[in-house]
Amino acid sequence: MKSNTGLVFALPALIVLFMLIAYPVFYTGWLSVTNDQGQFTGLQNFSAVLRPRVTTQALWNTLWWVAGSIFFQVLLGVTAAILLNQNFMGRALVRSIALIPWVIPGIVAATTWAWMFHTEFGIINYMLTSTGALDEPVGWLTRSNTVMPAMIAINVWKLFPFVAIMVLAGLQTIPQELYEAARMDGASYWEEVRHVMLPQIRPVITAVTLLLVIWALNAITIIYAITRGGPANRTVITPIQIFRLAFENVEFNQAAALSVMFFAVVMLIVLAYSKAFASQPGEVQ
Amino acid sequence: MRRSRFTSRSLRRPGLNRPSIFLGCIVLVFVCLFPFVWMSLSSIKVLNELYTIPPQWWPEHPTLANYHKVLFESRIPRYFLNSIIVSVAATGLALVLAVFAANGFARFRFRGRSFWQACILVGQLLPTAAIIVPLFITLRVLGLVNTYWGLILVYMIITLPLSVWMLTSYFKAIPLELEEAAIIDGASRVGILFRITLPLSLPGIVAVLVYAFITTWNEFIFALCFATDSRVKTLPIGLAEFSTEFNTDWGAVMAASMVMTVPIALLFLVFQRHFVGGLTAGATKG
Amino acid sequence: MKLLKLAGFFALSVLSTVTMNTGAQAGDVVWWAPNWGEERARTLAQKYMAANAGTNIKIEVTVANGLPERVLTAMRSGAAPDIIEVQHGWVNGYAQGDLIVPLDDTIQDKEDYVKAAINYVSWNGKIWAMPYRIETHGVIYNKDHFKEAGLDPEKPPKTWDDLIAAAKALTKSGRYGFGITGGGEVGNTIFRSLPFIWMNGGDIISPDMKKAVLNSPEAVKAVEFYTNFYKQGLAPKSTLENDGLALRRLFIAGTVSAYQSGQFDLPAIQKENPNIKLGAMMIPAPAGKQTAAVLGGWSYVIPKSAKNPVESKKFLQFLNTTENQGYYTDTFPARTSSIKLPRFDDSMLKPFAEMLPYGRPVPVHKNWVKIVQAYFDGIQRILLGDQSVQKSMDEANEEIQALLN
DSSP states (O other): OOSSHHHHHHHHHHHHHHHHHHHHHHHHHHHHTBOTTSOBOTTHHHHHHHSSHHHHHHHHHHHHHHHHHHHHHHHHHHHHHHHHTSOOTTHHHHHHHHHHHHHSOHHHHHHHHHHHHOTTTOHHHHHHHHTTSOSSOOOTTTSTTTHHHHHHHHHHHHHHHHHHHHHHHHHHTSOHHHHHHHHHTTOOHHHHIIIIIHHHTHHHHHHHHHHHHHHHHHOOHHHHHHTTTOSTTTTOOHHHHHHIIIIISOOHHHHHHHHHHHHHHHHHHHHHHHHHHHTSSOSOO | OHHHHHHTSSSOOOOOOHHHHHHHHHHHHHHHHHHHHHHHHHHTSOHHHHSOSSOOSSOSSOOOHHHHHHHHSSSHHHHHHHHHHHHHHHHHHHHHHHHHHHHHHHHOOOTTHHHHHHHHTHHHHSOHHHHHHHHHHHHHHHTOTTSHHHHHHHHHHHHHHHHHHHHHHHHHTSOHHHHHHHHHTTOOHHHHIIIIIHHHTHHHHHHHHHHHHHHHHHOOHHHHHHOOSTTTOOHHHHHHTTBOSSOBOHHHHHHHHHHHHHHHHHHHHHHIIIIIHHHHHHHHHO | OHHHHHHHHHHHHHHHTOOOOOOOOTTEEEEEEEGGGHHHHHHHHHHHHHHSTTOEEEEEEEOSTTHHHHHHHHHHHTOOOSEEEEEHHHHHHHHHTTOBOOOTTTOOOGGGBOHHHHHHTEETTEEOSEEEEEEOOEEEEEHHHHHHTTOOTTSOOOBHHHHHHHHHHHOOTTOBSSBOOOSSSHHHHHHHHHHHHHHTTOOSBOTTSSSBOTTSHHHHHHHHHHHHHHHTTSSOGGGGGOOHHHHHHHHHTTSBSEEEEOTTHHHHHHHHOTTOOEEEEOOOBSTTSOOOEEOEEEEEEOBTTOSOHHHHHHHHHHHTSHHHHHHHOSSEESBHHHHTSGGGOOGGGHHHHHHGGGEEOOOOOTTHHHHHHHHHHHHHHHHHTSSOHHHHHHHHHHHHHHHHO
């Protein structure tokens, strides 16, 4: 069916988004090539924002942050979803409990974790030292080699339930016939996971991963609330840098320039992704 | 008993063995609940038990004073109402738009499809710091600053992109044969959507609902900037109101967080028991 | 094409149901007041409205979390309220961004204001905000800990050497003698470490703001003095994650025996741990030199897009009479005549009041926030053990110089 029916279905959403987002996108683009008096300055903001050493460091940190977060979120999320798709007593309750990290407001979760990780007050250090697992408290948030992993761990904890819920929904929509067919062939449980479940939920995992990438690229609440990018820029990521430029330094033009570059990079990822996404089977031919 | 429901099926599915399910659940529950338990214990501690060295697990003098403060001496109840109105409306609107759009993307091949699908995400690709000012200007022009509708629209555009993408992937998983049969029977496109696609992808719809609701329920920075009047402020702002410049009433923040979190988890519990479980069981037989 | 029409209709109907508007009316003065002063703000507003029929003061409560974002977003979108309370340090960014109006015509008897406060909010020959609240840090200490360490709690340290000696004596059995900050928001560490640089005759940038001077011997020695509390184990291990609030909690828990803070910490400590016998002292200075402190506090600004600037200015004058300013401030008032009010006659407050004349504003430079960020990163590198004091300050100095050109 090569008509425009599909586009018509998508049109209301596109129109509504366009009406509210077009101006912000245009505005950001305009800010990025002007100064604060509104005069056109070409690429000056871009070169100004690329100069400081922190920009490069932020870029590397962002890569780590995104890669680390996504890998564990997807791994744990899919595992939890497969587990929660089993039949057992109290399943509904466990599913609801699994939702909790995601429901807790971000700023509260961040503060609670910062408190639990604290060298002196922290319950984590207390438990590890009192059981003898550690000789003395570890400065999880103050040592350069543990602070980023700690941030990633908190982010994973916060969002793996999202992956689990999304993937679980995908698992639930798998038609019973597919399982039955596999069983006729005498498939074991793990073969079923590999040959029925994972292929069937591939589109879901693809979509979820892309969205997680976008989120991780925009997520500042956890890091900003706990370390503000410190110590000594060990956890500064590009969105935090943009936030600092805009709201701490009142340099909206440079912030816009950085946003535009950021936008371009992410857009490339999204386009590559949606091509791969589109090539998957499932539409009316 | 519960198990009889499943044994009645033609073929029983193999599953993980009991011990590994049990172990998996223990780990999962522990990981998810550990900070939560710490939070809930904090909410019933008195002030001088909150920060001790070494930290103290159980409160010696448990108190409900924090809950009393949150429920009767703060604006939290009003903000709760505001949050419900905003979240329900934004979630509902986003879902309706997303269902149609996802149907278009999942079921039809048309020129520039992947381009349009990428376009849906454009609004999510700009950092909050970049879009908040122009978005405020847009709302001002529409006369929507400090109104429910302002927040609802903003939240709708925040949640819509993900909803479209997720629903697209769920719709794609539904076998085409079912729809083709309906077309032969002469059903319209919209008819197919409502009679076949939606019922079959109900778990996916619930997942998207949960996503949209939680996202809007917890959103802070837009609510802070676009709703400055107490009549429209939402719960996350209420949490921030327990902090002053140099102090935070931590017990009250924790109690308020409980008030914010627990109803949602309970709602989900009720929801999936009576809604998701029943319908998927029915659908698999069709 | 029926579907196309349907789609368009749907999109329009979503957006067209949104025509209601709850804008402020003429004669309204919208005042953004922080939640910690809400009650007092309402009392003052009531008083003013009773005397000025026809003016409606509408208070919208702000919170500390996200306040700079909220203020900037509103100002830049052209939908700001009439009066906003902001920290002194934010004012010059707004002035240089053309977001607020000058208030030279509003401030009456300027001579009565603490000069440093007026300097703080001045730029380009104009006064851009009305300071109403000022404060500086002092040192808060635990008198019982002093006694147990064999120190006289009534004769607190006066010089740097005294302070180091006291901190060493206090540090034992899980206690730390002198807590410093090295984490949290940048301001925490600026307020606590920059005064030491000033006392020692150093600075971050030269007075004409052309040259970075952070790697001068005076500044380096002061930074070394500050960071050594941590390096020598006299400050808690958690220093790099501690802000002012964490230090106070460590003090309340009895883990820290002394730390720098403002008088706003005193009620909180007394409430959470009434057993602590509190002492306060001026910040010790190098022998033979004068002490110093960063002046902090809050001002009122009127945004450029305010709907009712005339009435707002009148209301600001009412808020800043000697009596009302003294009533409204959380710490000290910016008017010298208000400080004489009975409310401020408290022996605990005395060291803090004595610090006020030594309070200095930070330089009014466009890139100040980035400059202090570079300085703060340098402090964190020292605390992390990445670099020596000299090397770290050299690097920070270089970054700051680039921001001045």
